[in-house]
Amino acid sequence: MESNLNWKEYVITRAIRAAGYSTILFVVLIFYFLLVEGLPTLAEVPLSNLFSIRWYPIEQYFGILPLISGSIIVTLGSAIVAVPLGIGTAVFISEISPRWAREILKPLVELLGGLPSVVLGFLGILILAPYLRVLLNLPTGLTALTGSLLLGGIALPTVVTIAEDALDAVPRAYREGAWALGATRWQTIWRVTLPAARSGVLTAVMLGIGRAIGETMTVMMVTGNAPVMALSLSAIFSPVRTMTSTIAAEMGEVSNGSVHYHTLFFIGMVLFIISLIVNVTASAVVFRSQKRAEKVLS
Amino acid sequence: MNEKIVIENLSLQYDDGTESLRNISLGIPENAITVLFGPAGGGKSSLLRCLNRLNDLSEVKTMSGRIWLDGENILDPKTDVIRLRRKVGMVFARPVVLPMSIRSNITYGLEVMGEKRRSRLEEAVERSLIQAALWEEVKDRLNDPAIALSGGQQQRLCVARSLALEPEVILLDEPTSGLDPISTSKVEASLQEIKKNYSIILVPHSVQQAARTADFAAFFLQGELVEYAQGKTIFTAPTDKRTEDYVTGRFG
Numbered sequence: 001m002e003s004n005l006n007w008k009e010y011v012i013t014r015a016i017r018a019a020g021y022s023t024i025l026f027v028v029l030i031f032y033f034l035l036v037e038g039l040p041t042l043a044e045v046p047l048s049n050l051f052s053i054r055w056y057p058i059e060q061y062f063g064i065l066p067l068i069s070g071s072i073i074v075t076l077g078s079a080i081v082a083v084p085l086g087i088g089t090a091v092f093i094s095e096i097s098p099r100w101a102r103e104i105l106k107p108l109v110e111l112l113g114g115l116p117s118v119v120l121g122f123l124g125i126l127i128l129a130p131y132l133r134v135l136l137n138l139p140t141g142l143t144a145l146t147g148s149l150l151l152g153g154i155a156l157p158t159v160v161t162i163a164e165d166a167l168d169a170v171p172r173a174y175r176e177g178a179w180a181l182g183a184t185r186w187q188t189i190w191r192v193t194l195p196a197a198r199s200g201v202l203t204a205v206m207l208g209i210g211r212a213i214g215e216t217m218t219v220m221m222v223t224g225n226a227p228v229m230a231l232s233l234s235a236i237f238s239p240v241r242t243m244t245s246t247i248a249a250e251m252g253e254v255s256n257g258s259v260h261y262h263t264l265f266f267i268g269m270v271l272f273i274i275s276l277i278v279n280v281t282a283s284a285v286v287f288r289s290q291k292r293a294e295k296v297l298s
Numbered sequence: 299m300n301e302k303i304v305i306e307n308l309s310l311q312y313d314d315g316t317e318s319l320r321n322i323s324l325g326i327p328e329n330a331i332t333v334l335f336g337p338a339g340g341g342k343s344s345l346l347r348c349l350n351r352l353n354d355l356s357e358v359k360t361m362s363g364r365i366w367l368d369g370e371n372i373l374d375p376k377t378d379v380i381r382l383r384r385k386v387g388m389v390f391a392r393p394v395v396l397p398m399s400i401r402s403n404i405t406y407g408l409e410v411m412g413e414k415r416r417s418r419l420e421e422a423v424e425r426s427l428i429q430a431a432l433w434e435e436v437k438d439r440l441n442d443p444a445i446a447l448s449g450g451q452q453q454r455l456c457v458a459r460s461l462a463l464e465p466e467v468i469l470l471d472e473p474t475s476g477l478d479p480i481s482t483s484k485v486e487a488s489l490q491e492i493k494k495n496y497s498i499i500l501v502p503h504s505v506q507q508a509a510r511t512a513d514f515a516a517f518f519l520q521g522e523l524v525e526y527a528q529g530k531t532i533f534t535a536p537t538d539k540r541t542e543d544y545v546t547g548r549f550g
Binding site: 173180 | 350352380381383384387388390392394395396397398406407410411456459460463
């Protein structure tokens with residue numbers, strides 16, 4: 001009986017450990033294959049070509065700068081939409097809304113998060129793009145702005161859910177302390193509750209941005225996919241192409257092992273590094289504020 | 299003796315059906331420490347939280363009766379709750395320092411009132427910390443995060459924070475329940491000091507503390523006010539049998 005138990009224990013421990021290590025293994029493997037397939041680009045394409053502003057692979061122009069700028073402009077745009085709206089919604093759900101409204105709102109937001117992005121893209125093409133075209137008098141509705149708005153909608157549930165959890169975790173005593181000092185509801189939220197939930201809210205923002213930068217389907221459908229370098233602010237009203245949609249659109253028709261093929265993997269590598277930076281920054285920020293809290297508590 | 303607060307026939311029932319206060323009538327004198335004591339669940343905290351209307355934010359089902367503060371019924375729906383809470387400060391059982399520096403913890407209440415002059419804020423920080431017997435310990439590190447203070451210091455900071463607003467009444471809900479004896483005696487000493495200028499209502503965390511600090515004492519049992527008298531009387535010669543049993547340690 002006892003040895004049987006030990007044996008079970010052994011298997012379970014090993015299985016859990018294997019599951020844990022496999023995550024690390026997968027990330028390493030993904031990065032390895034990206035490097036193997038992407039790095040040859042550096043030998044095949046002159047750097048002056050690779051970091052130029054012209055992406056036209058059929059004519060051997062492999063400038064990835066317009067794609068990077070496209071990704072950045074759409075992501076920043078979506079952050080401008082999703083962050084204030086998301087934090088505002090989280091504050092409303094956690095601090096202001098009556099209990100019955102909270103019980104409806106939270107599942108609704110989570111449902112929004114589960115919406116397939118292709119559906120949102122479809123709505124974007126059918127409704128948002130024509131509307132924006134008429135409203136802003138543009139030659140086409142498929143612009144960086146359209147992509148930003150939709151991506152904002154995609155990042156929104158992530159921001160709301162995580163920020164709301166963080167606000168909810170702030171002890172009720174903090175709020176009562178502020179109320180007892182004669183602070184109004186708004187003063188309490190702005191000066192006490194939000195600062196207390198700061199690290200969680202920052203995580204929410206970072207994960208939202210991460211979600212936006214990696215999104216493919218929606219942006220491919222609504223941003224127009226013109227690899228044009230964004231040089232001024234007005235670029236938000238013209239079509240752009242992001243790194244993700246380039247990979248998705250062109251990977252299917254590229255010949256295996258060609259220069260174009262390697263360059264697409266190189267773009268994937270750049271994307272991987274960018275989202276790595278976003279994630280590391282997020283956890284560094286959270287870690288630092290946690291460490292500070294530990295330091296002052298000890 | 300001047301009565302600062304007069305409570306008339308106050309009854310309170312929570313959403314979940316528990317009755318917390320049953321027809322309480324009580325007069326709270328000015329410039330004295332009034333102690334509300336009794337076993338847990340007696341309605342002491344509920345009563346405190348009525349006095350600054352913090353109960354507005356809980357699930358209260360019914361509340362009836364009147365509470366007169368300087369001749370004004372504060373349970374009137376038209377009462378300006380924010381102004382009331384500035385007049386009636388509160389210190390909680392667990393010290394709740396706000397997530398900011400020691401100085402900001404004290405100036406926060408004044409800032410939300412609209413006080414901007416630095417000189418006034420600085421003056422309030424020093425005055426209230428001295429009154430709460432904390433100044434000597436923190437005067438060199440006012441910009442440190444308040445959470446870095448020890449439990450006793452945090453609680454005295456909470457007292458100082460209430461004093462900074464220059465309230466007229468201070469409510470204390472078991473302010474020393476988490477503190478060591480030395481910190482407790484410091485808090486009690488500062489209460490004796492500040493009662494000259496304020497009306498203090500204290501829910502103590504033990505009968506001994508009640509006996510040590512009370513000028514007047516009210517004994518609560520299951521939502522009922524059993525006995526209310528001068529501190530000396532109630533702890534030496536209580537008239538009600540239940541009070542006697544409790545203060546002599548026969549139950550509770």
